[in-house]
Amino acid sequence: MRYSFLSMSHPPESAASAKLATSYRSAHSRSRELYKRAAAVMPGGNTRHSIAMAPYPIYAASASGCRVTDVEGDERIDFLNNYTSLILGHADPQVTTAVQRRVALGTAFTMPAPEDVELAELLAARIPYVDQIRFCNSGSEAVMLAIKAARAFTGRHKIAKFEGAYHGIYDYVEVSEGPTADEWGEADAPRSVTEPGTPPSVAADVVILPWNRLEACRELIARHSKDLAAILVDPMPLGIGMIQPREGFLEFLREETAHHGILLVADEVLNFRISYHGAAHAFGIEPDLASFGKIIGGGFPVGAVGGSRRVMSVFDHTGSLKVHHGGTFNANPVTMTAGLETMRQMTPEAFDRLNGLGDYIRDRLTRMFHDSGVPAQVCGRGSMFVAHLTSGELVDYRSLRGFSRTSPAYGNLCHEMLQRGMIISPRGVFGCLSTPMREPEADAFVDALDDSIGQLGIQPA
Numbered sequence: 001m002r003y004s005f006l007s008m009s010h011p012p013e014s015a016a017s018a019k020l021a022t023s024y025r026s027a028h029s030r031s032r033e034l035y036k037r038a039a040a041v042m043p044g045g046n047t048r049h050s051i052a053m054a055p056y057p058i059y060a061a062s063a064s065g066c067r068v069t070d071v072e073g074d075e076r077i078d079f080l081n082n083y084t085s086l087i088l089g090h091a092d093p094q095v096t097t098a099v100q101r102r103v104a105l106g107t108a109f110t111m112p113a114p115e116d117v118e119l120a121e122l123l124a125a126r127i128p129y130v131d132q133i134r135f136c137n138s139g140s141e142a143v144m145l146a147i148k149a150a151r152a153f154t155g156r157h158k159i160a161k162f163e164g165a166y167h168g169i170y171d172y173v174e175v176s177e178g179p180t181a182d183e184w185g186e187a188d189a190p191r192s193v194t195e196p197g198t199p200p201s202v203a204a205d206v207v208i209l210p211w212n213r214l215e216a217c218r219e220l221i222a223r224h225s226k227d228l229a230a231i232l233v234d235p236m237p238l239g240i241g242m243i244q245p246r247e248g249f250l251e252f253l254r255e256e257t258a259h260h261g262i263l264l265v266a267d268e269v270l271n272f273r274i275s276y277h278g279a280a281h282a283f284g285i286e287p288d289l290a291s292f293g294k295i296i297g298g299g300f301p302v303g304a305v306g307g308s309r310r311v312m313s314v315f316d317h318t319g320s321l322k323v324h325h326g327g328t329f330n331a332n333p334v335t336m337t338a339g340l341e342t343m344r345q346m347t348p349e350a351f352d353r354l355n356g357l358g359d360y361i362r363d364r365l366t367r368m369f370h371d372s373g374v375p376a377q378v379c380g381r382g383s384m385f386v387a388h389l390t391s392g393e394l395v396d397y398r399s400l401r402g403f404s405r406t407s408p409a410y411g412n413l414c415h416e417m418l419q420r421g422m423i424i425s426p427r428g429v430f431g432c433l434s435t436p437m438r439e440p441e442a443d444a445f446v447d448a449l450d451d452s453i454g455q456l457g458i459q460p461a
């Protein structure tokens with residue numbers, strides 16, 4: 001079900017499209033031609049389901065700042081930023097220069113390089129709950145390492161995660177990342193729904209918690225407490241529509257885990273872009289471990305696991321090593337250089353300015369929906385936003401699925417936005433900002449959305 005966007009409808013170009021950027025749908029489209037070749041040699045024509053789009057994707061040629069030019073020569077403003085990973089936008093001049101210099105000096109060694117020490121020092125200095133850190137090549141790996149560390153540290157084997165939350169492609173965290181109503185079971189005790197290809201035994205080791213339902217969580221945690229190594233929580237999960245944690249919910253998780261000797265693992269792969277000091281810090285909690293990725297690699301493949309010295313000692317080969325951690329390209333100097341340059345530019349002031357623009361666009365979106373009479377709720381925080389086209393109460397994954405299943409509009413909306421020169425997700429009105437953006441880009445986005453909704457005559461649930 002999580003790939004529902006694959007079957008989204010692909011409408012004919014609308015009347016408005018003539019004056020907008022739509023050459024990728026034309027008879028001579030290079031994207032169409034590239035996709036035909038891709039589909040012959042890659043199943044589904046891609047190697048990453050999150051960029052699949054019907055009838056075929058738009059192929060990128062180049063990008064600069066907040067604008068991407070496709071292979072037809074059409075330019076769009078990028079409100080996805082490689083799914084939030086490009087906080088400085090594309091081809092930032094300082095990052096580009098630093099990386100070019102580094103590439104000319106060699107890109108990978110069977111030795112460490114100074115840049116990984118510097119990036120580790122920078123992150124440890126900024127994030128209050130990170131004494132030590134280790135790098136890997138993706139957010140999925142970072143989450144996997146955090147879970148292995150928690151198991152090794154506690155000597156327990158189960159983990160708990162939230163229904164609907166996405167944490168990458170490790171078997172255990174894929175459980176119930178997008179269950180359907182006929183799969184998900186009781187609201188107070190959700191079933192563990194595994195992906196095809198996952199051994200059924202995995203389901204028995206993953207406890208599924210309902211987001212924001214404190215009493216149900218308390219009961220489930222207590223029931224499994226003796227076996228639980230970790231509770232994995234993204235403080236504002238995109239898979240749950242960035243519905244904010246209710247007041248006291250994250251604090252409750254912190255207290256409950258401490259009480260039962262369970263580690264609290266914050267997945268900040270996506271949400272680290274909220275704050276200079278880390279997402280969990282911004283939400284007022286101190287996890288035992290955290291996973292990072294996306295922005296800390298400055299546009300290159302990256303992941304990292306960090307936490308208290310005591311817990312991170314499970315990776316220490318000079319002590320009583322418990323978790324082996326290999327990876328040919330871990331902490332490669334190119335990624336480390338790009339990450340360092342990016343994080344140095346992301347000063348507290350840079351975060352404040354970007355997050356201020358986030359407040360601006362969320363406010364403008366809320367007013368636009370109000371003025372156009374479309375019942376909608378705008379979620380998100382920092383430099384990210386999600387607009388839900390419903391007036392229903394948003395609490396957890398199930399409240400979200402209730403209306404999004406019946407809303408056929410999102411795929412078409414994405415196409416309408418592409419035609420108006422805006423890149424957003426085909427899976428909902430989700431977007432994020434980058435530092436090259438200013439109010440005019442945010443205004444252009446809101447106006448394009450207003451226009452698109454009008455064009456489609458959306459009747460919200």
Ligand SMILES: Cc1ncc(COP(=O)(O)O)c(C=O)c1O
Pocket residue numbers: 083137138139140141143166167168169234238267268269270271293294302303
């Ligand atoms: C919260 C969260 N965790 C983990 C991941 C996995 O990261 P990656 O795609 O780098 O493996 C993602 C990716 O979007 C994510 O959003």
